[in-house]
Amino acid sequence: MSDALLSIDKLTKTYTTGSALLASGKTMIRAVDAVSFTIANGETLGLVGESGCGKSTLGRCVTRLLDVSSGSITLAGTDITRQRGAALRETRAGLQMIFQDPYASLNPRRRVRDIVAEPLIVHHRGTRRDIRDNVAALIQAVGLRSEHLDRFPHEFSGGQRQRVGIARALALSPKLIVADEPVSALDVSVQAQIINLLTDLKRERGIAFLFIAHDLGVVRQIADRVAVMYLGNIIELGATEQILAAPAHPYTEALISAVPVADPARAAHKTRIVLAGDPPSPANPPRGCPFHPRCGYATDICKTTKPALEVLNDGRFTACHHPRQG
């Protein structure tokens, strides 16, 4: 697709664990297994899944914080998969990241002013005065006040710290921000403030987001499209409302039904699918469909043949032999 801002093609990330001395003791873990998707300019793609499904690893590969094992990452027409040095630095100006833990991702010894200015200094964006004005504007844009500029991270609450992290990510006017669980460490009322801030930034600045989260409600609030991951694979991809209202993959269906509803009247009528067991280890994935041991609809073909991610009649993609929709 030519109009895609970000295009991921068969991205794979493997890790080797176990003894380095004995080749026989080594296990290969496919944390991300030949994943492909695109993100258009200004679009927000929500990436959901449970712990260990590979969603954070995928986010870190996209921002090149991790090297990929195979496959390609194309940003605005440029292949950035193996970029290094000055070229990679230039790429990163347009490709920023927001982290989950606002306590760990800000340097405790630096003032907010310096934290937000750092990317501008590294990338030589303007004179000292330009940078100072720019930082003041950024801090306002994320809902903080100018008196906050001279404070240290520990003087802020979690939500305010996350705002500082967002200001830093915005400093270089990126086209794409990878946000890895940006609100999951926050209380629900603060979480709502940050989601609203991100929604505003997305609209006003036309920034595209890869929004990684495990909370489907949060993803629904912010994402245009959703990709669901299970054991390193995207198993369903489509428009947010389409997927959440009528999931096609049995795992998506179970994931949605497991979310507790804050409404006892509706909770009483909802059909709950309680999955048995835990997700299998990526070190030892099942043969065939990775979800088949926990799936209520699995048949013989699911045990032997891994389903490919294919488009359904309603335009969404799913990797299932027995899709529930479309």
Place this chain on the structure above:
Amino acid sequence: MSNLLDVTDLAVSFRTRSGLIRAVDGVSFSIAEREILGIVGESGSGKSLTVLAILDLINDPNVVIAGSIRFKGTELIGQKPGVLRRLRGGAIAMIFQDPMTALTPVFTIGAQIAEQIRIHTELSRHAARSRAVDLLDAVGLPDPARAAARYPQELSGGQRQRAVIAMALSCNPALLLADEPTTALDVTVQAQILELIRKLRDDFNSAVILITHNLGVVAETADRVAVMYSGRIVESASTTALFADPHHPYTWGLLGSMPALDGIRRPRLATIQGLPPALNRRPPGCAFSPRCAFVRPACINARPPLTGTEHQVACIIPAPERATARTQALAA
């Protein structure tokens, strides 16, 4: 009706250099036998301290606990350490957010559960061990005999939480205190654990106090809900009544902040302006008043009492005006 637990005017304070800080500021509630009470609140609301105070588990030399906690008629505050020790893990058991808080990595799961059984009962080593396996089976661990022989770190997070619940159930507790038991778990595993907690009441006749920040978890699990803000209960009602007709503006704010999975997707979430007050700078009147859209002069000076019988609320907005205010809050 006689209550299993009656907490009256509980205050948990800490001595600091700048004076006494009241983290839990006059909390009263009761729980009947076989009842599941959900306590909801955000970080710092005092919900965990309230429950830790019941078993005198706040490990801080500067803590001061006042008020009354009566369990089956016996006062627990100021009780002898030996009496509390027999209660802990016996008639009152507790599970935590992180199951590793309650497990040691150097003994097997089965040995740890059997140890607790032998402390509280006269069972032989062998009988305690087989009861441990039965309990692991009851909480739904696959292959319980093998699980009993494993070390905690060999189990997944959900399995560990099941093992801790099995340990908590080992002496048929009348009351189970569960502090954010599913917060660290994935949503599909959370659904399994919540189903297990609901089942406890039927199989073990346990009452449960479930502490959580997640309104959805409460809605699906609890019979009654208490909402805490800044160390106080601001609203308490049956789960059905609380969600059908929430009375307190803070509860409205919490419900509005939650992104829903169905219904209309609002372009922006409702938010509560500002942050909860620091505990040493709690305003003299209603603690929520600085953030409340419906604040009146009377809210500033005097602390609103928790009034009502079935549906209690600590808010002075008169009932007839509440519906109008709620409509405004929903529109905002």
